[in-house]
Amino acid sequence: MQHHISTQHLCFAYENTPEPLFNDISVQLSFGWTGIVGANGSGKSTFLKLICGLLHPVSGSIHFDDFSYYCEQRTDEPPKELAVLIDSVDRDAFRLKNRLNINDDWQQHWSSLSHGERKRCQIACALYQSPTCLALDEPTNHLDSTSRRLLIDALASFRGIGLVVSHDRLLLDTLTHQTIIMSPPGIIHRNCSYSVAIHELEKEKLATLHKVASAKKQVKRIHKTMVTQQKRASKAKRQNSKQGLNPRDHDAKAKKDLGRLTGKDAVQANIQKRINIKLDRAREHLQDLRVEKQNRTGIQLTGHDRTSTFPLISAPTEMQLGDAKWVYVPELVIEKGEKIGLVGDNGTGKSTLIRQLVDQLFVPKNEMIYIPQEIPVKISQGILQRILDYNSTQKGQIMTLVKRLGSDPEFLLQSAQPSPGQVRKLLLAEGIMLAPVLIIMDEPTNHMDLPSIECLETALADTDIAQILVSHDHLFLKNIVHRFWVFENAAGNTFMVKNANDLPQNL
Numbered sequence: 400m401q402h403h404i405s406t407q408h409l410c411f412a413y414e415n416t417p418e419p420l421f422n423d424i425s426v427q428l429s430f431g432w433t434g435i436v437g438a439n440g441s442g443k444s445t446f447l448k449l450i451c452g453l454l455h456p457v458s459g460s461i462h463f464d465d466f467s468y469y470c471e472q473r474t475d476e477p478p479k480e481l482a483v484l485i486d487s488v489d490r491d492a493f494r495l496k497n498r499l500n501i502n503d504d505w506q507q508h509w510s511s512l513s514h515g516e517r518k519r520c521q522i523a524c525a526l527y528q529s530p531t532c533l534a535l536d537e538p539t540n541h542l543d544s545t546s547r548r549l550l551i552d553a554l555a556s557f558r559g560i561g562l563v564v565s566h567d568r569l570l571l572d573t574l575t576h577q578t579i580i581m582s583p584p585g586i587i588h589r590n591c592s593y594s595v596a597i598h599e600l601e602k603e604k605l606a607t608l609h610k611v612a613s614a615k616k617q618v619k620r621i622h623k624t625m626v627t628q629q630k631r632a633s634k635a636k637r638q639n640s641k642q643g644l645n646p647r648d649h650d651a652k653a654k655k656d657l658g659r660l661t662g663k664d665a666v667q668a669n670i671q672k673r674i675n676i677k678l679d680r681a682r683e684h685l686q687d688l689r690v691e692k693q694n695r696t697g698i699q700l701t702g703h704d705r706t707s708t709f710p711l712i713s714a715p716t717e718m719q720l721g722d723a724k725w726v727y728v729p730e731l732v733i734e735k736g737e738k739i740g741l742v743g744d745n746g747t748g749k750s751t752l753i754r755q756l757v758d759q760l761f762v763p764k765n766e767m768i769y770i771p772q773e774i775p776v777k778i779s780q781g782i783l784q785r786i787l788d789y790n791s792t793q794k795g796q797i798m799t800l801v802k803r804l805g806s807d808p809e810f811l812l813q814s815a816q817p818s819p820g821q822v823r824k825l826l827l828a829e830g831i832m833l834a835p836v837l838i839i840m841d842e843p844t845n846h847m848d849l850p851s852i853e854c855l856e857t858a859l860a861d862t863d864i865a866q867i868l869v870s871h872d873h874l875f876l877k878n879i880v881h882r883f884w885v886f887e888n889a890a891g892n893t894f895m896v897k898n899a900n901d902l903p904q905n906l
């Protein structure tokens with residue numbers, strides 16, 4: 400078994416993109432878990448695919464010829480190994496299916512499975528392969544808190560080279576001993592967990608800022624000396640000049656000649672030269688102390704002040720999920736400016752209810768931001784195209800918002816296939832431009848990088864726009880919503896939606 404993977408001067412660019420995504424990356428990935436973090440679109444998934452041989456570098460090399468397995472970020476398609484896992488009766492298969500709660504008939508029902516259930520299938524298949532290198536792309540997306548705990552336990556017992564892309568701080572800090580922060584076209588590599596790495600980087604940045612401040616002072620001080628010296632030199636030059644002297648004043652002319660002979664001029668010139676050299680060096684030193692420019696982040700959500708739209712009321716219904724599951728939904732009411740959190744285990748019908756509400760509530764589509772739980776590749780490409788077709792002012796507005804959500808619009812505009820996080824930011828930015836009356840988001844923190852989550856949380860908490868949010872990130876919800884619709888198991892395969900002011904203890 401190979402105990403590490405190394406890359407040498409790795410360069411990569413997608414076709415038809417003028418700038419390479421990666422340039423000259425050399426890194427060693429060792430046994431145990433490495434966390435990979437970075438802004439949406441910074442190349443995390445691309446990096447995993449390169450390591451696993453699903454993409455090929457433009458130049459440079461990857462040294463690893465053992466078995467690797469890439470576990471997809473998207474949940475559109477079932478993993479091709481699912482049938483084998485379902486049919487297997489050996490101890491490992493049985494344990495994994497049990498541990499991750501996988502039913503034997505799931506293969507036939509992929510399209511009706513919740514994304515959390517799909518994610519659990521993907522991870523079970525990945526672990527069942529027992530690869531030497533296991534690359535997991537956002538494994539805790541969509542998972543409820545129980546599944547997440549089970550997953551972290553299962554991953555902790557993996558023996559091999561593990562690579563995990565995640566925005567889940569708990570998972571990263573529990574599992575990882577190495578961290579890679581994508582910083583295109585390069586990376587920052589640290590031999591410690593995520594939180595320690597971020598703390599170290601903050602400290603280094605602060606130290607650099609201090610150095611920059613003292614280097615600036617030094618430049619200013621030398622510059623001042625230089626100006627004084629220049630004045631002194633021009634005064635000396637004036638004094639040594641014979642201009643304006645009476646041609647017959649031989650004494651005065653002899654004094655000037657003596658001044659030149661004793662080298663007073665040359666001394667001044669030498670001093671000035673030395674100061675100039677010092678000043679150049681100080682300026683170079685200041686330039687070397689580059690501090691990464693921090694883009695301003697933060698967005699504001701301003702809506703239509705349309706009181707007549709509210710209250711929004713959805714009549715009581717019974718929803719059927721698949722063949723055998725039922726959900727009883729009472730009358731649901733949303734008042735103006737009210738923010739509601741939907742919570743419940745995987746597969747209890749939250750997304751089904753959300754889709755139903757999007758269709759049934761009397762809110763015109765152009766006054767509503769709706770961001771679904773998953774956006775398939777084809778639809779993502781369509782969204783990007785739609786945005787590229789806006790006029791330049793609107794496009795500018797959207798791209799400014801994307802930038803303020805922490806992603807580089809340049810990468811996005813060049814992309815043939817926006818990443819899952821980039822697409823969510825595009826939809827959000829497009830929605831903000833329309834000044835909505837209602838925001839509906841299904842798992843808004845999935846696929847989003849950490850700074851964007853914080854930025855989104857603040858914007859949603861600060862705005863008066865009514866919201867319906869589904870999330871397994873309970874801290875995120877608690878910071879935003881006023882009340883909850885809780886999906887509870889009533890009996891067997893029957894679930895009920897209940898109004899609650901607080902989160903139930905058991906979730």
Ligand SMILES: Nc1ncnc2c1ncn2[C@@H]1O[C@H](COP(=O)(O)OP(=O)(O)OP(=O)(O)O)[C@@H](O)[C@H]1O
Pocket residue numbers: 413414420437438439440441442443444445446472810811813814815816817818819820821846847848
């Ligand atoms: N097939 C493709 N063709 C062209 N560009 C692509 C393709 N796939 C991804 N990209 C672009 O390459 C960049 C990196 O994408 P990647 O999916 O690796 O980002 P990521 O960091 O995983 O993003 P996220 O956090 O949203 O998952 C993005 O700008 C993306 O739009």
Ligand SMILES: [Mg+2]
Pocket residue numbers: 443444445472536818819
């Ligand atoms: Mg990705």
